[in-house]
Amino acid sequence: xxxxxxxxxxxxxxxxxxxxxxxxxxxxxxxxxxxxxxxxxxxxxxxxxxxxxxxxxxxxxxxxxxxxxxxxxxxxxxxxxxxxxxxxxxxxxxxxxxxxxxxxxxxxxxxxxxxxxxxxxxxxxxxxxxxxxxxxxxxxxxxxxxxxxxxxxxxxxxxxxxxxxxxxxxxx
Numbered sequence: 815x816x817x818x819x820x821x822x823x824x825x826x827x828x829x830x831x832x833x834x835x836x837x838x839x840x841x842x843x844x845x846x847x848x849x850x851x852x853x854x855x856x857x858x859x860x861x862x863x864x865x866x867x868x869x870x871x872x873x874x875x876x877x878x879x880x881x882x883x884x885x886x887x888x889x890x891x892x893x894x895x896x897x898x899x900x901x902x903x904x905x906x907x908x909x910x911x912x913x914x915x916x917x918x919x920x921x922x923x924x925x926x927x928x929x930x931x932x933x934x935x936x937x938x939x940x941x942x943x944x945x946x947x948x949x950x951x952x953x954x955x956x957x958x959x960x961x962x963x964x965x966x967x968x969x970x971x972x973x974x975x976x977x978x979x980x981x982x983x984x985x986x
Contacts, residue, residue: 816883820888822928823869823878828862831869831878831888835860838892838912846949847975852957854973867909868894868909869888875906875933879913886969890914896934899943906939906986911953923956931986942986945970957982 823831839852858864868876879891895909908930913923934942944962946953947970965983969976 816925819880828865831861831892834892842950851975890917891922892928904940906934906942908944944982
């Protein structure tokens with residue numbers, strides 16, 4: 815039986831965060847995005863220095879789910895880049911939420927998400943927005959099942975590949 819702990823990451827967790835992000839992106843977008851687009855996104859947004867900065871920043875809520883039943887304490891989920899909105903301190907922006915695809919359905923994403931929301935509530939945030947590629951059915955279903963509603967639809971240019979995006983929002 816897995817023992818999952820949700821905690822703040824340390825710099826030692828950076829490789830695990832990057833691995834979970836890669837597996838999450840490949841599972842969510844492997845049939846949708848060009849492999850080169852996925853690789854470019856991972857190289858830029860999950861570069862070791864970028865992840866390390868996110869882990870160490872005080873204004874970012876960053877959490878990991880770690881399987882403590884093994885000797886290594888492998889990272890199996892990541893909630894990263896939860897920033898305050900620069901124009902509205904009562905609004906938080908969700909950067910990313912990934913669970914290793916082999917661990918989905920075990921409540922790990924829910925635990926990460928709820929803990930991150932609790933942290934933001936404690937900081938005075940009352941509304942959260944989340945941007946998701948429209949083709950990410952798993953992500954969209956997750957947020958919708960938690961009461962988030964579509965607030966806007968747009969398109970993003972992902973390194974030359976334009977994709978529809980859905981922005982979800984909810985009071986927390």
